[in-house]
Amino acid sequence: MAEHAHLDPRTPTVVADGVHITYTERSGPRSTRSVHAVKGVSFAAYRGEAIGLIGLNGSGKSTLLKAVAGLLPTSEGRIYTQGRPALLGVNAALMGDLTGERNVILGGLAMGMSRREITARYADIVDFSGINDKGDFVSLPMRTYSSGMGARLRFSIAAARSHDVLLIDEALATGDAAFRRRSRQRIDELRAEAGTVFLVSHSNTTITETCDRALWLEAGELRMDGPADEVVAAYEHFTGTATKTTTKRT
C-alpha cells in the first residue's frame, strides 16, 4: 500500500521508548542515594539483528540489558518486548555445589526447555561447551570449574534452544578461540531463525565480528546507534585506543 510505504516492514522484537533507570539504595539509617544509570534511551530492535552494547565501565550496558529482560523496572519510559527475553549473564545462577550435568538440566528448565528437550540436547550442550574435552568435568561440581568453563556451559545451555530475544552479558569473552568461533556460528544461526541477539562486550573485535549493529552508551545516554563497525570506530576514536590494544585477550 502506497500510504504505508514509509512503515518499516521488519518486525520489531524490542522497543525502548525514552527509558530511564534509577537505582536507589539506603546510604544510612535515614538517607538514600540514587544512581541515574540509564538516561532517556530509545531504540527499536528487529528480528534477525545481532546488536552489540558498548561503552566504558559504568555506562549502563548491563542495567539496560537487565531492564530489557524485565528484571529491573524503568523509572520513566517503556520497554516493549516480543516473547520472553532470555538473559545470559556471567553470573547467571548455576549452582556451584551441583554437577555440570545437574546444572544443564536446571539451566535448561530455567531457559524454558522441557525435560524431554533437555535430554535430547544434553550431549550437544556438553559437546558445545567443550568442558569435557579434558576429562569428565560434567560429573564434577561446578565450583571445581574455571570461570571460563562455567561461562561456556552457561552459554551452551542458553544457546541450545532458539529465543525471540537472547541477551548475552560478556559470556563470550571468557572462551578460547575455538569456543568463540562456535559461539559466533550459533549466534548467526539464532539470527537466521529470526531471533534478536544483544551482546554486551568490552572486546571491540567480538562486537564487530558478531554484531551487525551497535549501541554506544556513555554515562547512561545513547551516544550512537548504527552499523557495528562505524560505532566501534567512533568509540575507539573517543577512547583514543586502537583496535589492537582494546581487544581483550582471554
Ligand SMILES: Nc1ncnc2c1ncn2[C@@H]1O[C@H](COP(=O)(O)OP(=O)(O)OP(=O)(O)O)[C@@H](O)[C@H]1O
Ligand atoms: N545494583 C546496583 N545498585 C546501585 N547502583 C548500581 C547497581 N548496578 C549498577 N549500578 C550503577 O549503575 C551504573 C551503571 O552500571 P552498569 O553495570 O549498568 O554499567 P556497565 O556499562 O554494564 O558497566 P561495566 O562495563 O563495568 O560492566 C553505574 O554507575 C553503577 O555503579
